[in-house]
Amino acid sequence: MREWSDDAGALRRFGLALVRDDRFVFDDVAAGALIEKLFRQASLTLVDCSGGDRRAARVRAFAQFVRLYRRHARRLAIDEDGGWLESPPSCRGGGSAAVGVRSLPLELREALLLVVLAGFTHREAAAALDLPLAVVVDRLVRARTRLAAHMAAARDTAAAWPQSAHLRIVK
Amino acid sequence: MTGRADPAETLAYVDDCLDPQARSEFEARLKADPELRREVARWESQNRAIRAAFGAPPRGAVDLGGASNENAARRAGETARPADGEARPLSQARKRRAAARAIAKPRRAGPGPAARRLAGAVALAAAIVWVGLPSLGPRPPSALLAAGASAARALADLPVEFAAADPAALAHRLGSRLALAPLLAPGLRLVGARLAPGSQATATLYLYENSRGERVALMVEPLDEVGAAAPRRGEADGLSVAAWTGAGYGFVAAARGDADVAALVAAAGADNDTLADAGAQRR
Numbered sequence: 001m002r003e004w005s006d007d008a009g010a011l012r013r014f015g016l017a018l019v020r021d022d023r024f025v026f027d028d029v030a031a032g033a034l035i036e037k038l039f040r041q042a043s044l045t046l047v048d049c050s051g052g053d054r055r056a057a058r059v060r061a062f063a064q065f066v067r068l069y070r071r072h073a074r075r076l077a078i079d080e081d082g083g084w085l086e087s088p089p090s091c092r093g094g095g096s097a098a099v100g101v102r103s104l105p106l107e108l109r110e111a112l113l114l115v116v117l118a119g120f121t122h123r124e125a126a127a128a129l130d131l132p133l134a135v136v137v138d139r140l141v142r143a144r145t146r147l148a149a150h151m152a153a154a155r156d157t158a159a160a161w162p163q164s165a166h167l168r169i170v171k
Numbered sequence: 172m173t174g175r176a177d178p179a180e181t182l183a184y185v186d187d188c189l190d191p192q193a194r195s196e197f198e199a200r201l202k203a204d205p206e207l208r209r210e211v212a213r214w215e216s217q218n219r220a221i222r223a224a225f226g227a228p229p230r231g232a233v234d235l236g237g238a239s240n241e242n243a244a245r246r247a248g249e250t251a252r253p254a255d256g257e258a259r260p261l262s263q264a265r266k267r268r269a270a271a272r273a274i275a276k277p278r279r280a281g282p283g284p285a286a287r288r289l290a291g292a293v294a295l296a297a298a299i300v301w302v303g304l305p306s307l308g309p310r311p312p313s314a315l316l317a318a319g320a321s322a323a324r325a326l327a328d329l330p331v332e333f334a335a336a337d338p339a340a341l342a343h344r345l346g347s348r349l350a351l352a353p354l355l356a357p358g359l360r361l362v363g364a365r366l367a368p369g370s371q372a373t374a375t376l377y378l379y380e381n382s383r384g385e386r387v388a389l390m391v392e393p394l395d396e397v398g399a400a401a402p403r404r405g406e407a408d409g410l411s412v413a414a415w416t417g418a419g420y421g422f423v424a425a426a427r428g429d430a431d432v433a434a435l436v437a438a439a440g441a442d443n444d445t446l447a448d449a450g451a452q453r454r
Contacts (some may be wrong), residue, residue, distance in 0.1 A: 008419065010227075017225040097220035116221045121188040137179045144182070144217060151220075 007058050012039055014118045015065055018110060020102060038068045055124075062118055063128035066110050073106060100150040108143035111136050181207070185214040312421070313403075314370040315392065316414035319423020320407035322367035322376050323388035327425070331363030331378055353377045356438035359387055359431060370394075370421065379431075387426040389435050394421045402436050415439065 015035040101109060114125040126136040183189050184197045201207055222228070282290070335353070353361055359379035367376040369392030379387040399417040406412065407425075411432045414423045417439075424435035 013225060013227060096224060097217070098224035101221060101224070112221070113225075115186050116218050117225055117227050122183060122186065123188070134179075137182060140182055140186075141178050144214060147221075148213065148217060151217075 007054075007061065008039075010118055011061055011065060014062065014113055015039055015069075017098075017101065017113050017117055018066075019069060034072070038065055038072070059120065059124050059128050062114060062120070063130070066114075066128060069110075070106070097147070097151065100147045100154075103150055104143055104146060108139050108146065111139040112143040112147070115140060181210060182214065185211055185218065312370065312414075312416075315394075315416070315421040316403060316405050316412055316423060317407070318368065318370040318374070318392070319388075319390040319414055319421075320405070320410055320412045320425055322369075322374070322390050323410060323412070323423070323425035324408055326365050326367055326376055327378060327386040327388040329365065331365055333364045335361045335363040354389060354435060354438045356431075356434040358382060358434055362386075374421075379435075381426070381428070381431050385427055385431075387431045387435070388424070390421075390423040390425070392421045392423075393419060404432075 012035060015038060016032070019034050019038075101112065104112065111125060111129060114120050114128055115122060120128065122136055122140070123133055126133045129136060180189070180193075180197060184194065184201075189197060201211060353364070354377070355361065356379070359381055362378045362380055364378065365376045367374050367390060369390065371394060372392060374390050374392035377389040377391065379389070381387055394416065400415055402413045402415040404411075404413050410425045410427060411429045412423060412425045413432045413436050414421065415436070416422065422439060424432045424439075426432050426435075
């Protein structure tokens with residue numbers, strides 16, 4: 001039961017990080033509502049496999065969550081007449097890792113979060129995403145590089161701000 | 172990227188995906204290549220930032236009832252064994268410690284080892300007499316107990332928000348996360364439920380009445396990543412309180428009399444399997 005609880009918590013945390021993209025989902029309340037809906041379906045995999053291979057069940061549960069969210073995002077993008085894998089058009093400011101991750105396209109975000117946040121190996125992430133290992137590694141490299149660039153740019157902007165900005169004197 | 176190391180291999184190292192042999196080979200290269208060390212440090216720092224940003228415990232952290240990081244656990248298991256795969260015998264470990272002591276600088280004169288052990292035993296016995304025997308095993312968080320006591324004090328005597336004509340319908344109305352069949356204890360009549368602020372999330376406050384017409388409260392809060400913990404007793408503003416965790420939920424029973432709290436704890440203990448099953452199915 002403890003293991004189930006750990007896995008369920010990790011899945012919920014992964015879900016919150018994945019769905020809060022500042023494109024379709026802008027706040028934690030909306031993210032929480034969507035998570036509950038997807039989590040109920042994905043976590044059935046964990047419950048069904050309580051006696052079997054826990055690691056494999058965990059991979060299946062996360063894979064199921066990713067599939068459900070992709071379907072959801074695709075449906076929203078069709079309504080919005082846009083590509084569902086694109087980066088969010090504009091992200092809120094700030095150089096935090098959370099903002100950087102949200103600014104990544106879904107295909108990079110899900111690979112990065114599966115490995116870094118959910119603690120899967122590259123091979124397991126490839127299995128969960130139903131992709132070849134090389135593709136997942138390539139996505140991880142791109143995701144990390146873009147995230148590093150995003151955070152560096154945000155740092156530079158913050159450093160440059162005091163010199164460029166000034167107060168207008170009003171008499 | 173440096174060009175000297177395969178990015179895939181660097182990432183595999185950072186994400187704990189290399190087997191022990193490849194890992195040690197990579198670490199040998201790492202020692203000789205400062206640029207590679209910087210790159211690894213950059214990716215590791217990015218990993219830490221991402222995990223911190225989304226509330227995950229850092230890798231290799233002490234498990235405080237939080238999420239398990241199986242990569243780290245697997246690696247810890249590997250490093251605890253020598254390279255030949257055999258666990259080091261205890262006698263060898265003792266020899267190594269003795270050798271280390273021999274080369275350490277000589278200690279000042281003081282009580283011998285036997286006297287120190289005796290003094291330690293006396294101090295431990297005194298501490299046990301003074302504070303009582305420590306409870307073994309995990310304990311429910313004190314924040315949970317405080318939140319339950321506070322909710323019971325503030326809300327127990329107010330009218331219920333959800334009547335309890337049908338416990339199954341009551342559970343259904345509370346929504347998926349809170350849909351746990353209420354505990355039924357002998358001598359306590361379920362009146363209904365209210366929503367209450369828990370220690371971390373919204374909780375259900377089940378309200379009962381005992382034979383004297385006094386209200387008894389049971390707060391049930393869904394908690395992520397919580398292990399089972401035996402009841403922890405306490406008192407707050409004249410209320411007797413007990414908090415325990417299990418099946419992904421935290422429970423706090425609060426009443427004016429110890430007997431009512433004990434009845435709820437006993438009911439929860441008798442229904443442990445039911446609770447576990449209900450928690451697994453409804454979440």
